[in-house]
Amino acid sequence: MATLLPLLFSVLVALAVVLAMRGMDPARIYAMVPRAPSFWIVFAVFYLAGPLSEWAIFHRLWNLPAGGLVPLLRKLVCNELLFGYLGEAYFYTWARRRRAMTAAPFGAIKDVAILSAMAGNGVTLFLLLAVVPFVSAGDLGLENDSVLVSLGVVLVTSIAAMFLRRRIFSLPREELGAILGIHLLRIAATTILSAVLWHMVLPHVPVASWLLLSTLRLLVSRLPFVPNKDVAFAGLAVFTLGHETSIAALMTMMASVILLVHVLLGLALVALDVLRHVSGPAGAEEAGHP
Template sequence: MLTKEKLKLYWKQFTESPRAKKFQSVFRKVLIVAIVSIIIYQLWDIGWTEVLNSLPTHPLFYILFFVLYLTLPTGEVFIYRQVWAVKRWESFKAFLTKRVYNEEVMGYSGEFYLFMWARKRVGKSEKEVLKNVRDNNILSAVSSNIVAVILIGLLIFTGIIEVGDIFGNVSLVYVFTGIVITIAFVALFIQFRKYIFALPLRKALIVFAIYLSRFIIHHGLLIVQWAVVIPDTPLSIWFLFIAIIIVVNRIPFIPSRDLVFMWAGIELSRALDMATASVAGMLLVSSAMKKSLNLILFLIFSHFNKSEDIEELRRGYEKSSHVKKKD
């Protein structure tokens, strides 16, 4: 008889098999090719000449790009200083490399790199380092989800999203029940936080505050950057774009999230009757610059660090695959 436990066992054996790993690699490549093909078709449909003529020319757009690129690793320097006593410049380079892995390789591969890097430098056991990385990821997810809920509330309040069209007539009983359940979950989270993450409450609140501040500043600057290219666009429209970014970033293990957002952003601009060529040009330049900068910084840090951490990361993947093949 096929039981739930047997299904779990079969699934685990399949996901850990060399065939599954090969399938995952092929699937990622096919997915990237498919997304790029769709974007090329979108740009062709708009008109390459129109897109090229609509590329951003305002210097502030490019200044903000570099500021935005640095906000994420800079924020992580202050965040991880709460748990690790490491030099700021050394950790900054590590967080830049982590970003490259997460954006260009696969989601959470950057966290694996950070763990490999930190376990030799922070003077803590591997278990403690792993807990620190896990705790920070939890707090990052919580902060972004809170902003997402607030953002959706603003979109509903401004009438961009019609609740009635989605849920129909919602009874106050359901609203009250939802509030009670939410409060109960928060209370349980606080009560059993030690089983969920290891950070003390005070330090966790500090880290959460930094994550939340970084999130708001980063996405606020992103709206300013877009507004430089397409002025006079209502703020509620840019909130919709931010909502898409949040959704895309929450999808696990997806490669090249900026390409997925570019695809979705172009389609959204058409639906909202915006200047599609300007949106496409803006997102195209941002994506190309981000990938180029990721590659350049990765090569620079790999050279000056003698690729020790990256080589160890590669050996870790190979060792893991080799052990699984033996099994």
């Protein structure tokens, strides 16, 4: 059964790619994106920030080789095209088959996922405190009740994790601190890079305004009980920058580009899986694949 799991994940990714491509117009996306190489360089760093930060974490914990970036990319595609945390399940099956690298992968993967959520919650709480005056005044288009309930959930889960940390976490305290720091750096990097990308598309808008909007987007995306997050963020964008038409086109373009990259990466990973299975166990072992 364990040998069939990687193939099962590949089939699921392939199905997700087919479903995603049904509602996509690559020609329209291509017409919208900038042609400047600098845009794609920044986009690549933005896109890879998550997998690279996780590689740094697991390299620290397990001495993960450079080839370990491939299963981390597959983890990203599984989470984005299929279901959240399905990627963690895949990565666990991948790591479990490498006992020379780690004998107990579950505890580390669990701790990394929980710390990622805690880092996001901490940033959300900080941002909520910063925008409370605007929410109270109704200027940002967010419902007070939704924000308060979301704040309560974030607080309760964060406090519970702190009180139960000795039962929840299995890694040493110094490792937990280092992992939390890497997660915070990743959140800061992606927030700044998204602002830079937006500024490269609409350079007439100051990068400081984009940075504010990127921060607000991070806030809205992590509030669990704010309905219609896209609508709420669109209202924030218009309130902050006042360019309704161009902002809407920009956000549509960026969302489409990110989805297209997920699809292309998923296709590449499925093709790689097919080649490895065709080449047999020797080729799979050589490539570091289960």
